[in-house]
Amino acid sequence: MVLIKKGAEASLYLENWHNRKVIMKRRLPKKYRIPELDLMIRSQRTIHEPHIIHKAKEAGVPTPTIFMVDVAEANIIMEFVEGKQVKEVLDHVSPEERLNLSSLIGRMIGRLHKHGIIHGDLTTSNMILTPYGKVVFVDFGLSERSKELEPKGVDLHLMKRTLQSTHYKHAKECFKAVMSGYAEAVGKEATKKVTAKIREIEKRGRYVADRG
Amino acid sequence: MPDHNSANSYCLGIESTADDFGAAIVSFEGKVLSNANDTYMPKEGGIHPREAARHHAEVAEKVLAEALDKAEIKPRDISIVAFSQGPGLGPCLRTGATAARALASYLDVPLVGVNHCVGHIEIGKLATGARDPVTLYVSGGNTIVSAFEAGRYRIFGETLDIAMGNCLDVFARAVGLRQRRGAPFGAVVEELARKGKKFVSLPYTVKGMDLSFSGLLTAAVQAFRSKKGSLEDVCFSLQEVAFSMLTEVTERALAHTEKPEVLLTGGVAANKKLQSMLEVIADEHGARFCVVPLRLAADNGAMIAWTGILAYKSGMSVPVEKSFVNVKWRLEDVYAPWVEGQ
Structure with missing residues (x-):
């Protein structure tokens, strides 16, 4: 078992499982949490994540195949997705590819939202660009089911914030492309509404200059 | 012009974003010589901005005198005056800003506006050596x-x-x-x-x-x-x-x-x-x-003074007539050129 990513919420191990290269997602107990709270958070997320990953596939968004779920140990065994994190790629591709990639990401987010799936952690570390040009969405650990406008806005707001903090050189154009891709999936009216929501959430953030 | 690295250059920092009125003297090398404070205690409920501002106006003279006494310096030894310019409660911020402007004008020294949130980060870095x-x-x-x-x-x-x-x-x-x-x-x-x-x-x-x-x-x-x-x-x-x-x-x-x-x-x-x-x-x-x-955990003048020094050393100061407070000043809106040079 090789540790490939130690995340804040779970650790990913690369493993050979019945002659398959798989990812084992383990939600190890967090020493900083009391056992009652720790167990509650870990088991809830372990049940919830494979379920919503399946729903995402139904919505037409590439996600890893789930092979096994072990609630008692809070482990999930899933497909190893070949490719690179969008976080590593986005700043280093040509301007045209960057916009295409952003727009594709936006289209996928649109499909999720249209089917009532809120990813909950839309950072560029959680998107994998495959050699075939697909973007596979991973880590649905914080996702939720909702058709409400508010969580959709929060979801996209996080995407915007990730671009601003991690890909600040291209944040503006990338987010614009994300939103145009999003519009292709959900339509212009729905995009208008969520854009207004994002603005509102930004203003709600403390101490925004133009809030008052 | 004050000497940038001299231990004999001092910044007076004034903090008044919420319920604390603080004044501190910090040397340009980062030594906190004094850190005086008086906290507004509401009789019931939370902070009433106008009442807190009234409190700040009442204690300002006492707290400023205490900061100078403890640091064992005279007003004339102050090289720059820094104040928390935001974010925070408007009436409280304006009370501290008024005191800072008056002192900077009277002493004829540069005035530096400091973002309160940056202040908390910088004083934490100074005190712990975090880079x-x-x-x-x-x-x-x-x-x-x-x-x-x-x-x-x-x-x-x-x-x-x-x-x-x-x-x-x-x-x-x-x-x-x-x-x-x-x-x-x-x-x-x-x-x-x-x-x-x-x-x-x-x-x-x-x-x-x-x-x-x-x-x-x-x-x-x-x-x-x-x-x-x-x-x-x-x-x-x-x-x-x-x-x-x-x-x-x-x-x-x-x-x-x-x-x-x-x-x-x-x-x-x-x-x-x-x-x-x-x-x-x-x-x-x-x-x-x-x-x-x-x-140095709660709101204090030292964090404002120290951040004021860092900003001033990077060539940042504000003319009195443009030193408006900004009650909604976001942390990420502050350009902090001094950090990369550290």
Whole structure:
């Protein structure tokens, strides 16, 4: 078992499982949490994540195949997705590819939202660009089911914030492309509404200059 | 012009964003010579901005004199005057700003406007020697996870509604607790939480990198009123849930940025339980855990003075006629050129 990513919420191990290269997602107990709270958070997320990953596939968004779920140990065994994190790629591709990639990401987010799936952690570390040009969405650990406008806005707001903090050189154009891709999936009216929501959430953030 | 590196150059820092009026003298080498303070204590309820501002105006002369006395310098020895320009409560900010403008004009020295949030981060760095940390800044008015990238302290996560300290304060008032001078609500809740035994389930709300405390606050008050546990149990559970949320988001930022340090700053940094939880994640990620010392945790003049010095050394100052306060000044709007040169 090789540790490939130690995340804040779970650790990913690369493993050979019945002659398959798989990812084992383990939600190890967090020493900083009391056992009652720790167990509650870990088991809830372990049940919830494979379920919503399946729903995402139904919505037409590439996600890893789930092979096994072990609630008692809070482990999930899933497909190893070949490719690179969008976080590593986005700043280093040509301007045209960057916009295409952003727009594709936006289209996928649109499909999720249209089917009532809120990813909950839309950072560029959680998107994998495959050699075939697909973007596979991973880590649905914080996702939720909702058709409400508010969580959709929060979801996209996080995407915007990730671009601003991690890909600040291209944040503006990338987010614009994300939103145009999003519009292709959900339509212009729905995009208008969520854009207004994002603005509102930004203003709600403390101490925004133009809030008052 | 003051000599930039001289131990004989001093900055007077004035802090007045909320319920504290603080004045401090810090030398240009980063030595805190004095750090005087007077806190407005409302008879009931939270901070009334106008009443707090009235308090600040009343104590300003006394606190400023104390800062000079303790530092053993005369007004003429002051090289620059720094003040907290925002974010914060308008009337309170304006009271401190008025004092700062008057002194800078009278002494004929440069005036430097300082962002209060940057102040908390910089004083934490100065006191602990942290150079490039992921910072968790938690106080009565702010809950921010930040790290420095390309000229600015970027916000990686923050509260979507009320601040951590505010959540504890309102909870404490709602269940009938009283704060004492030297023991703010946070400390009272912490004391009770230590005696709590039973965990009462409360909502845990992390949205990606952001946090929400308003639902947790309501549920905690209801848990107490419906006797789901003793007051001690509810305090214990409230802290466990809220601090687990803060720790999870800080760990997320740490995993994402791979910074070498974790810095805890702001008034809630005084909480030992929160300190111990963050220390665990810092250790696990091979980062050094740094916590601002208690005397510099809550709002204080020293953090304003020190940040004023850093900004001034980078050529930043503000003419009196343009020194308006900015009550909604966001952390990431501050250009901080001094950080990269450190």
